[in-house]
Amino acid sequence: METHRLVLTEDLNQYGFLFGGRLLSWADELGYIAASNDFPDANFVTIGMGEVAFKKPVKNGAILCLKAVQSKRGTTSVSYEISVTAGQSTEQIFSTDISFVNVYANGQKRALSH
Template identity: 45%
Template sequence: MDNFTIVRPEHLNHHGYLFGGVMLKWVDENAWLAASRDYPGCNLVTIGMAACRFKHRVKNGSILRFNMHKNNQGRTSVTYDVKVYADAPGALSEEEVFSTAITFVRLGADGEPCKLPQPA
C-alpha cells in the first residue's frame, strides 16, 4: 500500500530539511493506516520500530511516497516494512530516503494483547 504527502516549510528543521521527528510521525501514522485497513475493527497500537535508516535529507516541496508491506503476522502482533521515497522538486526520479520495520499489537477492551484475525 502506498500513501503520499508533501513536505512543507513547517516540517523543516533549522538546516532547512525535513525534521526527522516529522518523518517518524508520518511513518507511524501511515503504517497504522495500512494495518487498520488490513485488520478492520481491531484496536492496534505501535509497540516498536526496528532500526530507522535516514538515507538522504529531504528538501522542502518534496513529494513523499510511503510504501508499507506486511512482513510478518504473529498471534497478537503484525510487522510492516516501511520504505519512504522522495521526489524532490526538479528531480527526474524518486530516491529512497528512509526505511524501518514497525510492529503493532492488537489490544482487547481490557487493554491486554489479544489474537489477530487471520488474513482472508
C-alpha cells in the same frame, strides 16, 4: 499500501530539511492505517520500530512516496516494512520496520482475526 506527502515549511528542522520526527510520525501513521485496513476489527497500538535509517536530506516542497508492506504476522501482532522515496526517484531516503499489537480496551493483547 502507498500514500504521498508534501513537505511544507512547518515540517522542516532548523537547517531547512525535513525534521526526522515528522517523518517518523508519518511512517507510524502509514503503518497504522495499513494494519487497520488489513485487520479492520483490530485495535492496534505501536509496540516498536526496527532500525531507523535516514539516508538523504529532504528539502521543502519535496513530494514523498511512502509505502507499507506487511512483513510479519504473529498471533497478536503484525509488522510492516516502511520505505520512503522522494519525487520520481526510486532511491530510498528512509526505511524502517514498525510493529503493532492488537489490544483490548484495557491494554491486554488480543488475538488477530482474519
